[in-house]
Amino acid sequence: MAKRQDYDYLIKLLLIGDSGVGKSCLLMRFAEDSFTSSFITTIGIDFKIKKVLIDGKWVKLQIWDTAGQERFRTITSAYYRGAMGILLVYDVTDEASFTNIRNWMKNIEQHASDNVVKVLVGNKSDMDESKRAVPYSRGQALADEFRMQFFETSAKANTNVDEVFQSVARDIMLRLKDTQPDAASSGGGGGGPNLRVGAARPKAASSKSGCC
Numbered sequence: 001m002a003k004r005q006d007y008d009y010l011i012k013l014l015l016i017g018d019s020g021v022g023k024s025c026l027l028m029r030f031a032e033d034s035f036t037s038s039f040i041t042t043i044g045i046d047f048k049i050k051k052v053l054i055d056g057k058w059v060k061l062q063i064w065d066t067a068g069q070e071r072f073r074t075i076t077s078a079y080y081r082g083a084m085g086i087l088l089v090y091d092v093t094d095e096a097s098f099t100n101i102r103n104w105m106k107n108i109e110q111h112a113s114d115n116v117v118k119v120l121v122g123n124k125s126d127m128d129e130s131k132r133a134v135p136y137s138r139g140q141a142l143a144d145e146f147r148m149q150f151f152e153t154s155a156k157a158n159t160n161v162d163e164v165f166q167s168v169a170r171d172i173m174l175r176l177k178d179t180q181p182d183a184a185s186s187g188g189g190g191g192g193p194n195l196r197v198g199a200a201r202p203k204a205a206s207s208k209s210g211c212c
């Protein structure tokens, strides 16, 4: 007999942004509640899975962590298409990483689905104010311009990390309910419908904890 599904929604998210902004640290903090200050740059792509309870529904989040380095761009852009939500991450102490968000937006326009949910994330909010290069107001203004939610986070201090992932997942759940009202209204906490919209896994995907 087939195994009963243990979640109501399967949601695929993607982390993008310049190298060093803290994408992998945000994912480590969210999925494993850990942080390291040593920088181990991501090679290609990696992913982690975490199951969370949102508004009484079990949501399985499959979160893809891309390499920010330019040389991996061809590999990583292949993963945009299946993403239901994209976290655009910059470092609040690094002006260039913020300026580059517009380029990351262009990549999304080229490679992602039209209805993908986006959220802007200014990471490293724990850093001393003297090191800050991008004020909160500029982050908020950019997010408003592109009509996305905005959060400042700290993977190090564990500030707003759960909130970002929960917010984007909740927005996606609402969109799924709008497009598939029958499916979303059925199913309890233990085993409802698997709303696997646009979540196809590209070829050459990595293992859960490895990289390509």
Ligand SMILES: Nc1nc2c(ncn2[C@@H]2O[C@H](COP(=O)(O)OP(=O)(O)OP(=O)(O)O)[C@@H](O)[C@H]2O)c(=O)[nH]1
Residues within 6 Å of the ligand: 017, 018, 019, 020, 021, 022, 023, 024, 025, 026, 036, 037, 038, 039, 040, 041, 042, 043, 066, 067, 068, 069, 123, 124, 125, 126, 127, 153, 154, 155, 156, 157
């Ligand atoms: N102070 C502070 N440092 C952070 C934070 N998040 C990440 N870092 C540091 O920033 C460096 C880069 O973090 P990563 O998560 O590896 O960066 P990345 O965006 O995944 O980089 P790539 O994999 O190369 O694209 C590491 O030295 C981290 O310890 C944070 O919230 N606060």
Ligand SMILES: [Mg+2]
Residues within 6 Å of the ligand: 023, 024, 025, 040, 041, 042, 065, 066, 067, 068
């Ligand atoms: Mg990384």
